[in-house]
Structures are given as structure tokens and as C-alpha cells.
Amino acid sequence: MAHIVVLGAGLGGTLMALEMRKEARKTDTVTVISDYPTFHFTPSNPWVATGWRTPDAIKVELAPMLSKKKIGFIQSAATKVRPADNAIDLANGETVTYDYLVIATGPDLAFDEIEGLGPHGGFTQSICHVDHAANAKEKWEEFCANPGPIVVGAVQGASCYGPAYEYALILDTDLRKRKIRDKVPMTFVTAEPYVGHLGLDGVGDTKGLLESEMRNRHIRWITSARVKSVSDGVMHVEEVAEDGSVKQAHDLDFKFAMMLPAFRGVSALQGVEGLVNPRGFVLADKTQRNPNYGNVFSIGVCVAIPPVANYPVPVGVPKTGFMIESMAHAAAKNIRSLMDGEEPRHEATWNAVCIADFGDGGVAFVAMPQIPPRNVNWSAEGGWVHLAKVAFEKYFIGKIRRGVGEPFYERAVFDMLGITKLKEKA
Structure with a gap:
């Protein structure tokens, strides 16, 4: 009998727990630890931030859903992961021991690395969490009553760019609907x-x-941008040349701003030698297994992945839903292999599929594998993308509410490629 602990209950952790329960033996115990009582569908946060969704519409209560699947749930933040002791210390005073650990914490949002950044004590909004998005929605309504300049984007070191594009273009759509x-x-x-x-x-x-899209919607852009600081109503930005020198400095006035921050590992992982890199991301091999602690696996945004290339301004690599789902599938099968006395052999595909909604259209893309060179390198646009994301959201959240962990993104990618083939035949 083994105890498998999944630390985190976001997209990766929730899918991991459901997948692990299917792979584990009847006598094994699966426990999820999360500091938040609900799962929420992060891809819908831009809609929450504009009032197109309510927070409750994209949330699922974890305890009852997991209980139906015979998965334990502890609501508490982790304060320290101690892999040498097979233990996790929790903020509620408990220490949870495990035979196998899957780290699926997601990131810590590094707002503090740039002065004035972020929704807590700063001057910019965030769509990284449903609570941030709900707060942004309130600020958005205030802004629309007295509109002015907007700045949207992602700072240096960020590793998630799709939501920034989505939010900028959804804001454009919403403003046009409001005729302002x-x-x-x-x-x-x-x-x-x-x-x-x-x-x-x-x-x-x-x-x-x-x-x-940006030209058609009259959105200016600054690339290779390093945000130096944010003050009340002004963002101080350096546009960096290829040689690393400052090409131009910009002081951008705004009445509303949303900037995605850089990510780092959560505090419970920071500084654990052999487990994480200096940034706090978890080290993992191709089987999602930590090279130094053989009973520890990791999936999702918390996994250490090197950037595609080195640029004058740091650019991180995203971990998309398809990749995270694939990681969870491989990790569950590999833990079962270890329990059966076999070596892990399953590897995540690390493909990327994204449905980026712009409110009245969108762009979809498929990258197989995620890091080039690729076997599939496809993108397309159209009103169908918006409809596809709305349908996918409803489908995904409905399945999670019923505790069904299936290859959601795998189905989406084949559906999109199928749409492409139909267009080619037409």
C-alpha cells in the first residue's frame, strides 16, 4: 500500500490526481494538498476580468468532487517540502508523509521583482488567478466610466504570453461594444x-x-521591453536592442494596466538542494521524475524548462494545457511502474495546443513538439476560434465537476487539425 501525494490543485494537480487514482491500486491512497478550496479554469480568467464570466462559473469545489473519486483532500498551504524525509510541512501545523510525491504547485507570481507591479500594493492588474481577475473586473468598470490610455503585456522573465494577447484583444472588443x-x-x-x-x-x-490583429485594432506595441518600474499612472519601460543596449526609453501613461509577471517556484520549494534550480523550478527528467529524489515527480508550470534561446530581455517558455496534461499522464503511469518494481519509461509529448480568444475571433495554434524544430507547426485564425474556446471551456469544466480526467487537450488538437483538413477540402 502506497501513499501518493499531489501538491497543488490547479489544472495540472487536478488532472494528476484523477489520473493517479485510475493508475493506482485499490489499496493505495491518493491525497491532494492545496491552499485553495476550488479548482478554477485559468484560461477563462480574461473573461472574468471583463465581466463576461463570473468567478463561480469557472470554479469547481475540490473536496466533494475528489471525495466521490476516493481521493483525499487537505486544504492548507505547504510551508516546506522535505524530500529527504518524504515529508511536507503545512501551514495548518500538520506534517504529511508520502511514498510518492507529485509537485504541481504552479508558480509563485514575482510581482515584487519590479517596483509598483501587481494588484497588491502596485498599480497594475493581473489575470493569473481568478481572484486577481475578479479584482481587475471591478477596476475595469471604474475605468470604463472614465476611460483613458491602456497598457497590457508581459514583463521580462514572463513565461506565459498568450493570455496577455487574449486580454488586450478582448479589452478592445469590449470597448467597441461599449462604443468607447x-x-x-x-x-x-x-x-x-x-x-x-x-x-x-x-x-x-x-x-x-x-x-x-494589433494593426487592425490600432494597438501599438513595444517588443524586447524591460519594465523598470511602475508608478501611479505611468509605466517606465526600456526598449532593448539586440546587443543589450537601451534602444529607447518610454514613459507610458495609463489609466488601466495589466502586466503578466515573471514566475518562480513557490516558497515551499525554494532552496531545496537537488530538487529545484536557483529560480525554484523543479528539476525533472523526461519521465517527469526528479534526478535526485527518485520518488518525486513534477508537472506543469513548476517544472524547470530552459528557454528556446537567449535574448537580450529574458523570455520564458510556456507550459500549455496540452503539455501539462501529457506530463500528468506520463507521471501517473511511471509511478505505477515504480510500484510494480519497474523503471519509469513513459515520456510526456510536450506538444503545445492553444486556443487564444479575442472576444469576436481568435488564433489557434498547434506545435508538435513545443520546442522547434517541429513535426507540426500550424496556426489559424477566425471566428470559429472564439466559438471553440467557449465550447471547450464548458466541456472541460463540466468534466472536472464530474471528476472525469480524460485527454481534453488531445481531443482539442485533433479537432482543430480536423477543421484544417475540412477547410483544405472546401
């Missing part, structure tokens, strides 16, 4: 070396597609 778009100059600020890089060196023609 003409009163709102908008600037997109990103660490990426070019529009549509996405931390992946582009996928298909994402550069051309996203540049075209």
Missing part, C-alpha cells in the same frame, strides 16, 4: 523579441497573424 474604443489609446508591452513569439519562437504564422 475611440477614447482609449492602447499599447502592448512585451519582453518577446517580436509580436507572436509566445516564448516558442512563434508557431506557424503567429507573428503575422498577431501583428495583423
Whole structure:
């Protein structure tokens, strides 16, 4: 009999727990630890931040759902992971021991690395968490009553760019619906070396597609941007040349701003030698297993992945839903292999599929594998993308509410490729 602990209950942790319960033996125990009582569908946060969704519409209560699947749940933050002792210390005073651990914590949001950044004590909003998005929605309504300039984007070291594009273009759509778009100059600020890089060196023609969208919607952009600081109503940005010198300094006025922060490992993981890199991301091999602690696995945003290339402004690599789902599938099977006395052999595919909604259209892309060179390098745009994301959201949340962990993103990618084939035949 083994005790498998999943630390974290976001997209990765929730799918991991459901997958592990299927792979584990009847006598094994699976426990989820999370500091938050609900799962929430992070891809819908831009909609929450504009009032197109309520927070409750994208949340699932974890305890009852997991209980139905015979999975334990502890609601508490972890204060320290001690892999040498097979133990996790919790903020509620408990210490939980395990035979196998899957770290799926997601990231710590490093707002504090830039003065004035973030929703707590800073001057910018966030869509990284549903609570941040709900707060942004309140600020958005205040802004729309007295509109002015907007700045949206992602700072240096960020590793998630799709939501920034989504939010900027959804805001544009919402402003046009309100008939106040003409009163709102908008600037997109990103660490990426070019529009549509996405931390992946582009996928298909994402550069051309996203540049075209920004031009058509009168959104200016600054790439290779380093945000120096944010003060009340002004963002101080350096545009960096290829040689690392400052090409131009910008002081961008705003009445509303949302900037995605850089990520780092959560505090419970920081400084654990052999487990994490200096940034606090978990070290893992191709089987999602830590090279130094053989009973510890990791999936999702907390996994250490090197950037596609080195740029004058740091650009991280995203961990998309497809990749995270694939990691969970491989990790569950490999833990079962270890319990059966076999060596892990299952590897995540590390492919990327993304449905980026722009409110009245969107861009979808598929990268197989995520890091180039690729076997599949495809992107497309159209109103169907918006409809696809709405349908996918409903499908995914419904399945999670019923405790069904299936290859959601795998189905989505094949559906999208199928749509492409149908278009080619038409």
C-alpha cells in the first residue's frame, strides 16, 4: 500500500490526481494538498476580468468532487517540502508523509521583482488567478466610466504570453461594444523579441497573424521591453536592442494596466538542494521524475524548462494545457511502474495546443513538439476560434465537476487539425 501525494490543485494537480487514482491500486491512497478550496479554469480568467464570466462559473469545489473519486483532500498551504524525509510541512501545523510525491504547485507570481507591479500594493492588474481577475473586473468598470490610455503585456522573465494577447484583444472588443474604443489609446508591452513569439519562437504564422490583429485594432506595441518600474499612472519601460543596449526609453501613461509577471517556484520549494534550480523550478527528467529524489515527480508550470534561446530581455517558455496534461499522464503511469518494481519509461509529448480568444475571433495554434524544430507547426485564425474556446471551456469544466480526467487537450488538437483538413477540402 502506497501513499501518493499531489501538491497543488490547479489544472495540472487536478488532472494528476484523477489520473493517479485510475493508475493506482485499490489499496493505495491518493491525497491532494492545496491552499485553495476550488479548482478554477485559468484560461477563462480574461473573461472574468471583463465581466463576461463570473468567478463561480469557472470554479469547481475540490473536496466533494475528489471525495466521490476516493481521493483525499487537505486544504492548507505547504510551508516546506522535505524530500529527504518524504515529508511536507503545512501551514495548518500538520506534517504529511508520502511514498510518492507529485509537485504541481504552479508558480509563485514575482510581482515584487519590479517596483509598483501587481494588484497588491502596485498599480497594475493581473489575470493569473481568478481572484486577481475578479479584482481587475471591478477596476475595469471604474475605468470604463472614465476611460483613458491602456497598457497590457508581459514583463521580462514572463513565461506565459498568450493570455496577455487574449486580454488586450478582448479589452478592445469590449470597448467597441461599449462604443468607447475611440477614447482609449492602447499599447502592448512585451519582453518577446517580436509580436507572436509566445516564448516558442512563434508557431506557424503567429507573428503575422498577431501583428495583423494589433494593426487592425490600432494597438501599438513595444517588443524586447524591460519594465523598470511602475508608478501611479505611468509605466517606465526600456526598449532593448539586440546587443543589450537601451534602444529607447518610454514613459507610458495609463489609466488601466495589466502586466503578466515573471514566475518562480513557490516558497515551499525554494532552496531545496537537488530538487529545484536557483529560480525554484523543479528539476525533472523526461519521465517527469526528479534526478535526485527518485520518488518525486513534477508537472506543469513548476517544472524547470530552459528557454528556446537567449535574448537580450529574458523570455520564458510556456507550459500549455496540452503539455501539462501529457506530463500528468506520463507521471501517473511511471509511478505505477515504480510500484510494480519497474523503471519509469513513459515520456510526456510536450506538444503545445492553444486556443487564444479575442472576444469576436481568435488564433489557434498547434506545435508538435513545443520546442522547434517541429513535426507540426500550424496556426489559424477566425471566428470559429472564439466559438471553440467557449465550447471547450464548458466541456472541460463540466468534466472536472464530474471528476472525469480524460485527454481534453488531445481531443482539442485533433479537432482543430480536423477543421484544417475540412477547410483544405472546401
